[in-house]
Amino acid sequence: MSARPPLSLTIVVVGCALAAIATPLQARAQTATTYTFGVSAGLAVPTGDLSNFTSSGYNIGVAVGMHQALTPLSLKIEGSFTELPWKDNIFNNDTKHRIFGLALNGLFNLGTPSANGGLYLTGGAGYYGTNDSDNGGDTNRDWNFGLNGGAGYYLPLSGFSVVFEGKYTHIFSDPSQGYFPITVGVTF
Secondary structure (H helix, E strand, O other): OOOOOOHHHHHHHHHHHHHHHHHHHHHHHHOOEEEEEEEEEEEEEEEHHHHHOEOOEEEEEEEEEEEEOOOOEEEEEEEEEEEEEEOOOOOOOOOEEEEEEEEEEEEEEEEEEEOOEEEEEEEEEEEEEEEEEEOOEEOOOEEEEEEEEEEEEEEEOOOOEEEEEEEEEEEOOOOOEEEEEEEEEEEO
């Protein structure tokens, strides 16, 4: 008659085997690069010279991001569209100032990311096209270099995150153009 090992010994051996298999999988997941896709929309407030002839309008954006685990830094490529109405539309209510942008931004998490979300700083450089549009068509688009910087807060939820962000964008054009989009978005 063969002797069977005690049940507690079997549980310990099976538990150790499962732990040995799961540990490398967990370690690999913690060091993997993650990619995100996001969309956002919100208010755009003109500043400086731009505020002399336009009013507040709206901003929409789409972004693709990359984050390496175990680092507070991540990168994001962001495309945006901003439309600001002219202040004195006496003759034509449909005249708008439009800004198209493509920017490469870095994000730096402040503190340790948690299930409750976290604050981050963002900033980068981009290429921005500006023109005016009315019922008669668009003016020629003028492309210029620009910089942006700001802060945000992300709130992780089930399968996606809600992102609140405000950042100043300055376009080096003549006259210079600055605006401050305040947006809410989701990332997947």
